Amino acid sequence: MLKVNLDNQIKRLKKDLSRVEKKGVPDAAILAINDTLKLVKAGQQLEMKQKLHNPTRWTLNSLKIFPATTKTKFPKGRIFILKNQEQYLKYQIDGGVSRSVKGGFPVPVDRSLKNQYGNLRRGKTRLFRSKKDFYAEINGTRGIWQNVGKDNIKLRIVFSDQNVYTKKPYDFYGRGKRIINTHFNKRMKIYSRQIKKFMK
Numbered sequence: 636m637l638k639v640n641l642d643n644q645i646k647r648l649k650k651d652l653s654r655v656e657k658k659g660v661p662d663a664a665i666l667a668i669n670d671t672l673k674l675v676k677a678g679q680q681l682e683m684k685q686k687l688h689n690p691t692r693w694t695l696n697s698l699k700i701f702p703a704t705t706k707t708k709f710p711k712g713r714i715f716i717l718k719n720q721e722q723y724l725k726y727q728i729d730g731g732v733s734r735s736v737k738g739g740f741p742v743p744v745d746r747s748l749k750n751q752y753g754n755l756r757r758g759k760t761r762l763f764r765s766k767k768d769f770y771a772e773i774n775g776t777r778g779i780w781q782n783v784g785k786d787n788i789k790l791r792i793v794f795s796d797q798n799v800y801t802k803k804p805y806d807f808y809g810r811g812k813r814i815i816n817t818h819f820n821k822r823m824k825i826y827s828r829q830i831k832k833f834m835k
């Protein structure tokens with residue numbers, strides 16, 4: 636979860652304002668936070684498209700914004716990934732080990748079945764590609780094998796009990812913080828000036 640709670644920046648801004656002008660700061664902060672959260676969401680979706688392999692609409696729509704409101708003492712907002720999508724996106728963000736509940740993960744060994752990330756290519760999920768393919772456990776290795784003639788076989792797909800994610804391609808926190816650092820203060824100043832005009 637990425638939170639936008641910028642109390643320190645707001646306190647610094649208040650030092651340069653009169654007592655009357657300070658009353659408008661919470662409203663300016665709410666507007667600035669919510670504008671910034673929308674930019675963060677757009678930036679996260681772009682990050683997914685750039686760093687993940689063909690993310691689906693389901694994945695791209697996984698971000699939820701809780702906007703800043705007047706109900707809290709200090710304006711704050713947050714953006715997070717919905718629970719269902721978080722179950723698989725967390726490995727792209729933080730790495731880790733995903734364990735199979737049943738059957739195992741199909742891991743391609745045959746290069747013709749791999750995408751650029753080394754995973755099973757989309758459209759290759761029907762594991763038995765021809766009559767020559769068969770499932771077997773041979774010398775402790777469970778997988779899809781293929782007869783290649785003259786009593787020879789080759790392993791095409793191996794079933795693993797776990798997936799180890801060492802790469803962390805999706806920079807959820809880094810991207811979000813960079814957008815906040817770039818845009819929040821600018822919007823805070825803009826809204827503060829606008830509110831200041833109405834308070835004169």
